[in-house]
Amino acid sequence: SQTIHQWPATLVQPVGSPLSLECTVEGTSNPNLYWYRQAAGRGLQLLFYSVGIGQISSEVPQNLSASRPQDRQFILSSKKLLLSDSGFYLCAGTGKGEQYFGPGTRLTVT
Amino acid sequence: AQKITQTQPGMFVQEKEAVTLDCTYDTSDPSYGLFWYKQPSSGEMIFLIYQGSYDQQNATEGRYSLNFQKARKSANLVISASQLGDSAMYFCAMREGVPDSWGKLQFGAGTQVVVTP
Numbered sequence: 001s002q003t004i005h006q007w008p009a010t011l012v013q014p015v016g017s018p019l020s021l022e023c024t025v026e027g028t029s030n031p032n033l034y035w036y037r038q039a040a041g042r043g044l045q046l047l048f049y050s051v052g053i054g055q056i057s058s059e060v061p062q063n064l065s066a067s068r069p070q071d072r073q074f075i076l077s078s079k080k081l082l083l084s085d086s087g088f089y090l091c092a093g094t095g096k097g098e099q100y101f102g103p104g105t106r107l108t109v110t
Numbered sequence: 111a112q113k114i115t116q117t118q119p120g121m122f123v124q125e126k127e128a129v130t131l132d133c134t135y136d137t138s139d140p141s142y143g144l145f146w147y148k149q150p151s152s153g154e155m156i157f158l159i160y161q162g163s164y165d166q167q168n169a170t171e172g173r174y175s176l177n178f179q180k181a182r183k184s185a186n187l188v189i190s191a192s193q194l195g196d197s198a199m200y201f202c203a204m205r206e207g208v209p210d211s212w213g214k215l216q217f218g219a220g221t222q223v224v225v226t227p
Contacts, residue, residue, distance in 0.1 A: 043218060044201070100157065
């Protein structure tokens with residue numbers, strides 16, 4: 001089975017600062033990769049997904065962006081964070097069948 | 111439109127008892143998959159069980175079973191013999207399309223389960 005790694009685990013950033021969250025996958029090749037955000041006490045919102053290197057689809061308009069520079073690497077970025085970007089960010093990957101999640105990054109924008 | 115509906119925001123259950131978490135879904139795609147995940151307070155999403163739309167039998171994984179009623183578009187999770195460690199948020203999710211499709215999951219709002227001694 002595949003393993004999803006994410007870092008950092010927690011992050012506190014001021015409004016207007018840049019963001020880079022990294023996700024890497026091991027145990028599978030050519031995975032489909034996803035970034036989700038979860039607001040406190042809420043369900044998961046799909047932000048981006050990728051079916052291959054350089055292929056990114058955005059689900060919701062926002063000031064975030066994603067990139068996939070390598071097959072098993074997925075990066076979530078922002079040039080200027082907003083207060084509303086606070087939340088729990090989860091990376092997920094799937095080949096066939098189940099979708100596995102990373103441990104998540106808890107982002108607080110102050 | 112909401113594709114996954116979990117009507118129970120929270121539940122209390124006594125240790126060693128069984129609990130049923132409700133999930134209904136909406137899709138016109140004949141091929142789909144249904145998932146249940148557990149999210150403890152640590153935040154990680156733990157995969158519990160999967161049911162494919164063409165599976166003839168209800169899925170089971172240890173103490174977890176999925177009560178799949180296709181005509182009613184219902185996929186309830188049953189946890190038998192609840193343990194204190196089962197206290198967590200539980201999410202139902204659906205993926206439309208064939209099993210080896212790219213697999214975008216749509217999640218319900220979740221049900222918070224608290225197991226009491």
